[in-house]
Amino acid sequence: MNHIIGRFVLLCSLLLLVIRPAIAQLEFDITDFVGKRTPIAVIPFAWEGEDDVAHYDIDDVIAADLNRSGRFRPIPEQDMLQKPAASVDIDFDDWSILGVEAIVIGKLIQNGANAYTVQFQAFDVFKRQQLIGYRMPASRGTMRRVAHRAADMIYEKLTGIPGVFGTKVAYIRAIGQEDMRTYSLIVSDMDGENEFTIMESNDPIMSPAWSPDSRQLAYVSFENEASTIYVQNLRTGNRIKVSSRIGINGAPAFSPDGRNLVVTLGGLDGNLDINILDLGTREVTRLTRNRAIDTEGTWAPDGKSIYFTSDRSGGPQIYAISVEGGTPKRITYEGIYNARPRLSPDGSKLALVTLDRGNYRIGVLDMEDRDLLIVSRGKQDESPSFAPNSDSIIYATRLSGDGVLELVSADGLVRQSLSSGNGDIREPVWSPFPRY
């Protein structure tokens, strides 16, 4: 009885809707790389300001971002034969000898008490050409974001793919033993910095989903021993209960215009079906009426159809249905278990969980030629989520019992692990592009 009361008190005290720094941040480690990592040089930025030393190491953030992409290898500072601050000072011959293919220079200028200008340039060493030159305002509060934005622009010039260094990841952490677990919904920058706990509970939290403007997260919470879907504003911490019907309320995902959620509702008889919930009117439109489990809906980028998991054929497979309703079309045929579809934002690829010779792994289905590529190597990999540039996937895997996150390029060649060393972390969801 004391135990029950204790749990109740804990439940009340730990159900937090606060936004506060979390206890342990994600650590990155590049675990796999197939192919060449292009050597580049990010020269320490020059400083023009009141104090003797620069207030921020912009170049460190840029170099770390490019390094984490897995496609570039920034050379160490001691290997640099010169540290030019202006384009006229660059000796391209020196950099050619080192095999460096691109060089980034820049300057941090202080204009006022809390006003700065970040300026940077990137050069192609072999062509001896400027690839990009840009300057932008910054303050103490925006300095990291400005540095990530610079890295995004450099990355795009070098690869042709927009960078995602300024994006965020939301995920769930569970800490504690069977009857005393604490579940947290956490948001952090993709480099592990600025980690914040958005919501904390002694009852499970699951299925976080970003709104298209990155300002809100939808998620499922089991407070009061029943599933409820909430939409929470990340800046204010305020949340709205959007679905708490009898039975299952699960698997929310925002429509591309942010006006609707696709949700799974089970009702009294527990028949899980795909529904569209209008966030303005709270009206629900039921899309599927099959006796099977229909769940894990996700919108196609054009907003016209919804992909979902259904076991109407006996085991879980991926289907697509028009938002107007009608007969769903089966998408996957390979294997006996395909679930949790997520389309790349460019619509060219579908990430899913597939049973691969006894292991649950992340597969990437090419939507054109229908080839399925297995891109993970664990036993229980799940919850794939595409980067907004469609080039990488973040997913959850297990490492000696604990849940950890991994990032993999959509071609399966570059892989990184993200561990927190604290609890079981899972259900990562990659944010949309940031707005500057």
Add this chain to the structure above:
Amino acid sequence: MKFYSLLFTALGVMCIAGCASQGIPDFGSASDAGGSVASEGESAVAGGSEGAVGLGEGEEFNDFGQMEEAPLEMVIYFDFDQSDLRTEYSDVLQRHSANLADNRRTNIRLEGHADERGSREYNIGLGERRSQAVRRLLLVQGVSADQIATVSFGEERPAALGSDEESWQLNRRVEIKYLD
């Protein structure tokens, strides 16, 4: 189909259990639960009109429900990827049904769970399928629909945290929770 065969099995087991307890008094537990029945029998014999010791009309009795019952199991386990109720649970579920049918104000929540393998929201579906399998049986056995709530926690609230068959078996379950 399996569901109905289980129901008949459940009724069959129930009948056997009932007949056994009526036909063969369990003397081992008489001192605990059946004591009052035994003393009434003795007084009837002592005051019998025939006057002969060891003879008499006798009387009907039914101590079913008064006997000390085994603790009622609150967790029903399932096979991998299955929501079919194993026949071993037929008497357990019958006892829950009888309890609930006799106590219409008593409410329960059936909490369905799945093991950790596969996708999380799909596992919510598998857990719900299990709690609904138990719910349907209880409804057929006379429990009122408004006495039963269901919830599925999928793989989110494991009973065992290991990643092995032993833990998975403990996690594929429906917990029957009696509410105040």
